Amino acid sequence: MDRINHPTATPGRQFTEGDPGSGTPATVVTAQFLNGMQEELVGVIEAAGLSPNAALVNQLRRAIFELSYPVGSYYWTRRTDLTASQILGGGTWVQLPPGRVPVTLNISETEFNAIGKTGGAKTHQLTPAQIPAHNHRPPNDATGTGYGFIPTSISGQDVTPSNFDTSASGGEPNIRNQPVAPVTVGADEAHNNLQPYVVVGLIWYRIS
Numbered sequence: 001m002d003r004i005n006h007p008t009a010t011p012g013r014q015f016t017e018g019d020p021g022s023g024t025p026a027t028v029v030t031a032q033f034l035n036g037m038q039e040e041l042v043g044v045i046e047a048a049g050l051s052p053n054a055a056l057v058n059q060l061r062r063a064i065f066e067l068s069y070p071v072g073s074y075y076w077t078r079r080t081d082l083t084a085s086q087i088l089g090g091g092t093w094v095q096l097p098p099g100r101v102p103v104t105l106n107i108s109e110t111e112f113n114a115i116g117k118t119g120g121a122k123t124h125q126l127t128p129a130q131i132p133a134h135n136h137r138p139p140n141d142a143t144g145t146g147y148g149f150i151p152t153s154i155s156g157q158d159v160t161p162s163n164f165d166t167s168a169s170g171g172e173p174n175i176r177n178q179p180v181a182p183v184t185v186g187a188d189e190a191h192n193n194l195q196p197y198v199v200v201g202l203i204w205y206r207i208s
Contacts, residue, residue, distance in 0.1 A: 001040040004033050065090050075204045084204035093204040101195070102203065123190035 003013040008027045010016050018026030041060060042052050048063035065088060069075060075084045075093065084093035096102070097118065106112040111119050 001036045002033075004030070006030050006033075062090065069206055071206050071208060073206045075206070076200060076202070077204070078201035080202060084206070091206045092208040093206050096203040096205060098202070101197070121193055124193045125188075125190040 003009075004015060004027060005013060006028050008016075008018075008025050010027075015027040015029075016024065018024050044067070045052055045059045045063045048066040050059055050063055050066070053059065069088060069091060071091075074096075075088065077084065077087060079087060083095075085091055100118065101120075103112055105115055111117070
């Protein structure tokens with residue numbers, strides 16, 4: 001389509017009603033111009049899969065809607081008071097579950113291999129298998145009287161397995177049978193599992 005291109009058009013290729021007083025003629029609407037306009041409009045209607053119908057006056061609007069939001073499209077909006085159908089003027093839409101982060105399809109990963117599949121959690125409580133390998137030393141005190149404390153020598157001798165008194169009848173402390181208090185740490189609570197986010201509104205999916 002092009003602007004009117006006729007000697008009676010203005011220098012800027014605009015229409016004019018003419019001026020009889022000054023001898024300026026009205027712009028001639030040429031067949032080329034009208035045909036170009038017609039084909040442009042009809043082309044949009046047909047591209048949307050519609051058949052031009054002289055009895056309908058909303059086909060161009062419907063065609064633009066169908067081309068912009070075909071079935072299977074998503075529509076994001078900050079409006080929470082209207083449905084997508086009310087905002088856009090057509091189609092049947094369903095709202096995606098609220099509070100969910102969209103992820104693109106990836107057929108090579110089990111978690112993302114089907115459209116509509118859901119998963120993930122806002123919080124997660126670690127299982128023993130997920131905790132990094134580590135250890136805890138039993139509590140002790142500097143005097144050697146605390147549970148689990150093993151002194152460096154007994155009666156001037158280095159402490160070795162061979163000189164442990166396991167019978168509790170000798171003169172040295174019975175180190176081997178000395179009780180060790182258990183060490184407990186942590187509150188057994190779930191941790192936050194959220195990625196950085198911003199709430200954008202609602203997401204709608206067109207089904208028909």
